[in-house]
Each structure stands twice: as C-alpha cells, then as structure tokens.
Amino acid sequence: MRIANDAGRLVLVRDGGGLDVEKASDGLFGPDPQSVYERWGEFRAWAGTAEGEVAPIAPETLQAPAPRPRQVFAIGLNYRAHAEESQLDEPEFPTTFTKFPTSFTGAFATVHLPSDTVDWEVELVAVIGARAHEVAAADAWDHVAGLTVGQDLSDRTVQLRPPVPQFSLGKSFPGFSPTGPELVTPDELPDRDDLEISCAIDGELMQQSRTSHMIFPIPVLIEKISAICPLLPGDVIFTGTPSGVGAVREPKRFLRPGEVLESRIGGIGAMRNRMAPGAGR
Numbered sequence: 097m098r099i100a101n102d103a104g105r106l107v108l109v110r111d112g113g114g115l116d117v118e119k120a121s122d123g124l125f126g127p128d129p130q131s132v133y134e135r136w137g138e139f140r141a142w143a144g145t146a147e148g149e150v151a152p153i154a155p156e157t158l159q160a161p162a163p164r165p166r167q168v169f170a171i172g173l174n175y176r177a178h179a180e181e182s183q184l185d186e187p188e189f190p191t192t193f194t195k196f197p198t199s200f201t202g203a204f205a206t207v208h209l210p211s212d213t214v215d216w217e218v219e220l221v222a223v224i225g226a227r228a229h230e231v232a233a234a235d236a237w238d239h240v241a242g243l244t245v246g247q248d249l250s251d252r253t254v255q256l257r258p259p260v261p262q263f264s265l266g267k268s269f270p271g272f273s274p275t276g277p278e279l280v281t282p283d284e285l286p287d288r289d290d291l292e293i294s295c296a297i298d299g300e301l302m303q304q305s306r307t308s309h310m311i312f313p314i315p316v317l318i319e320k321i322s323a324i325c326p327l328l329p330g331d332v333i334f335t336g337t338p339s340g341v342g343a344v345r346e347p348k349r350f351l352r353p354g355e356v357l358e359s360r361i362g363g364i365g366a367m368r369n370r371m372a373p374g375a376g377r
C-alpha cells in the first residue's frame with residue numbers, strides 16, 4: 097500500500113493518482129494524514145477493499161506523509177563510509193538528535209537557504225504505526241507503518257558552532273526536512289532492508305549507497321531508541337545518511353540558490369527540491 101498527503105488530505109496512491117480516504121471511506125477515516133497512524137491496522141484492512149474515484153495528484157501539492165509527529169528521531173553516523181569521511185569513530189550506540197517538526201515540508205517544495213553552508217543528506221525515513229516500548233529488534237518491523245524518502249538538510253555552521261555541536265537546531269530551519277513523495281508499506285518492497293539510496297544536484301550524483309550498509313538497521317534503531325523513549329504512532333525516524341555530503345569534500349560544496357536536489361530511494365520514489373535565496377522566507 098502507498099499513501100500520500102495531497103494538500104493536507106490523506107489519499108491512497110493508485111496508478112499514480114490519489115483515492116481520497118475520507119470520501120472513499122464515507123468518513124470512517126478522516127482527511128488528516130497524521131491521525132491515520134493511530135488506527136493503522138484498521139486502516140490497512142480497510143484500504144485493501146477500498147474503492148472509489150482516483151484523481152490526478154499534482155506533485156507540488158504533496159506534503160509530508162506524517163506531517164505532525166509527536167516525536168522525530170534522527171540518527172547521525174549510521175553508515176560506515178559517512179563516519180569515515182567525517183573522520184569520526186563508528187558509534188557503539190546510535191547518535192540521536194531531533195529535527196523539529198516546523199522544519200517539515202513536501203517532496204517538491206522550494207527550500208529557502210538561510211546561509212551559504214547548507215548541506216544535503218539523503219535518508220531513508222521510517223514512520224511508526226504502533227506504539228513501541230522496549231521492543232526487541234526481531235519484533236520491530238511490526239511497529240513500522242511504512243517508509244519514505246527524506247532529506248536531513250543541515251546548516252553546518254549552526255550545527256557545528258562551538259563549544260558543543262547543535263545538531264537539532266542546525267538541521268531544523270524551515271524546509272530542512274522534506275519527506276515523501278509517498279509512504280510505502282514495507283511489504284511493497286522487494287527487500288525492506290536493502291534499498292538503493294542516492295541523491296543528485298542538477299543531475300550530478302552526490303550520494304549513492306544501499307540501506308543494507310547501515311551500522312544500525314531499522315529494527316536495531318527501534319530496539320535501542322524504544323529502550324529509552326516509547327515510540328508513538330506517527331513518529332518519524334530519519335535513519336542517517338550515506339557518504340558523499342558536501343562539507344567533507346575538497347573543496348567543500350554547499351547548496352546554492354537555483355539548484356535542484358533530487359533524493360531517490362529504490363522502490364519508494366524520488367523527491368525534487370529546488371533551492372532558493374533566503375530572502376523569500
């Protein structure tokens with residue numbers, strides 16, 4: 097099953113179009129995409145039998161599949177090659193921070209750059225579909241509603257300002273957390289633990305890896321995070337980025353107004369976010 101947030105309304109994605117969930121369910125489910133995760137099992141069962149009119153979706157109207165999570169977890173240094181390029185030790189426990197929800201935006205939204213040190217980080221994003229507290233890795237996938245594509249855009253100046261790094265603030269300017277275009281249930285994917293992940297600027301490939309290269313795969317992240325914080329339906333986890341970010345290049349490279357950042361995960365889809373000057377905010 098694939099769902100999307102079309103201008104604030106939950107739709108089932110069928111043949112590239114959207115089936116409006118509130119209309120097709122006669123109000124059994126409301127239009128708000130965020131609220132559906134509370135009734136995820138019931139929703140999945142209904143969606144298998146849903147019928148109705150499929151309307152075209154305009155990419156620019158798509159918003160985050162989970163737009164108002166109560167908690168957002170983001171993981172740093174979760175790919176060996178990225179830890180190496182950052183000249184940091186491989187972590188023994190997931191390096192965890194948050195991206196504040198006011199930074200969320202859609203898969204084709206324009207992002208206004210607040211500075212000239214904004215970097216890209218394509219990431220696989222998981223959305224929680226059932227409360228998870230002290231869950232073992234072996235049971236963790238049962239608590240995942242679906243997967244989508246994300247960007248963990250990062251102002252490296254704010255993130256790394258001394259004396260101690262400020263990951264959460266440096267990664268939370270408005271527009272710094274695009275997700276989408278669709279949320280895909282794991283059963284739709286040939287191998288939910290091994291997906292091709294890449295991003296490109298104006299067609300030039302910047303990052304390319306596979307999610308099987310994560311140091312802490314999604315089930316382990318859920319085990320380790322849920323040992324501390326209960327995960328709630330609709331919560332969002334950014335699972336970390338592979339190597340190829342701009343700040344560690346020689347010379348350094350950052351996003352510029354006018355550039356289009358394309359973020360892609362095999363079997364899920366692609367986002368295209370255009371960068372614009374900060375003055376437009």
Ligand code: ZN
Nearest residue numbers: 217248336337
């Ligand atoms: Zn990241």
